[in-house]
Amino acid sequence: MSDERRVVLVTGGSGLVGQAIRIIIEEEKSLNNDSVKNESWIFCGSKDGDLRDKAQTEALFERHRPTHVIHLAAMVGGLFHNMAHNLDFFRENMAINDNVLSASHKNKVTKVVSCLSTCIFPDKTTYPIDETMVHNGPPHTSNFGYSYAKRMIDVLNRGYHESHGCTFTSVIPCNVFGPHDNFDLQSSHVIPALIRRMDDAMHNGDKTFTVMGSGKPLRQFIYSLDLARLFIWVLRNYDSVEPIILSVDEADEVTISTVAEMIKKAHGFPGDIVYDTTKADGQYKKTASNAKLRSLYKDFKFTPFETAIHDTVAWFKQNREHART
Structure with a gap:
């Protein structure tokens, strides 16, 4: 990074990943980390402007004049919520992404790092999936609206680079969880739910706990604080417009039943876990390769999954009253 002052605007700054980035930046400041000394960080949430609205988006950028943007804002939801609202997910996310990148170009932002998702990859594919496979076929039908809207960020990034030389890039995290997650049962992802x-x-004294589906699907999960550190590294060090997968190693993939058992242990739940196999499982696996990340950042250490689950459960218990429920 150069010595010039950087103003970093984080959209979706009040969400799971935005809050995690804020925590890591505060940690860097407290340690007097050299990298953060010439940076000002601004975390914006929906209350600061509706990014679906072009005029409000442009007003936000004119107000803060960012030199760099981490674009996290999105309309998001879990499997069942996605399945019911594909059109809304497509239209609203397309509007958000188009407005943010347009405003970034208009305001001569040096670099934008947008957040994609492993759900964008083709449903019918070979594993592990990597960055070259994003557009190789249709995504899973369950959340095609969200998936295609996220894919289009990659198309926009390439277009802005080709037409204007912009360094707009994207990261593709595996499933994220941690403190400040969305714990609302109508729209949350599997771990917070x-x-x-x-x-x-x-609280109810239940003797059994039901998990929707068979518990057999496999997933890679990344702790939000680990992802935050990687996002900051990408902002400072990664200058390609090609996407980069931010994921734990393939060996760290776990079944949903393993996740449920670890949450049971963290909670100290005394009952049995049962599986409702009449409910949909979604994709069986979405194994992603982090070979590109490992080649560029060899010594990054991920938080052990059980530790991260324990800390997330502890955070939820302490913050249940004002967590997103």
């Missing part, structure tokens, strides 16, 4: 529902079960 299990944490919230198991907490409810303990």
Whole structure:
């Protein structure tokens, strides 16, 4: 990074990953890290402007004049919420992404790092998936709206680079979880939903706990604080417009039933876990390769999964009253 002052605007700054980035930046400041000394960080949430609206997006950029942007804002939801609202997910996310990148170009932003998702990859594919395979076929039908909208960020990035020389890039994280997650049962992802529902079960004195589906699907999960460190590294060090997967190693893939058992252990839930196999499983696996990340950042150490689950459950118990539920 150069010596010039950087103003980093984080969209979706009040969400799971935005909060994690804020925590890591505060940690760097407290340690007097040289990298953060010439940076000002601004975390914006939906209350600061509706990014679906072009005028509000441009007003936000004119107000803060960012030199760099981490674009996290999105309309998001879990499997069942996605399945019911594909059109909304497509249109709203397309609007958000187009407005943010347009405003970034208009304001001569040096670099934009946008957040994609492993759900963008083709449903019918070979594993592990890597960065070259994003556009190789249709995504899974369950959340095609969200998936295609996220894919289009990559198309926009390439277009802005080709037409204007912009360094707009994207990262593709595997499933993210951690403190400040969305624990709302209508729209949350699998880990926060299990944490919230198991907490409810303990309050109710339930003897069993039901997991939707067979528990057999495999997933890679990344702790939000690990992802935050990697996002900051990408902002400072990665200058290609080609996407980069930010994921734990392939060997760290776990079944949903393993996740449920670890959450049970973290909660101290005394009952049995049962599986409702009448409910949809979604994709069986989405194994992603982090070979590109490992080639560029060899010594990055991920938080052990069980530790991260324990810390997330502990955070939820302490913050249940004002967590997103």
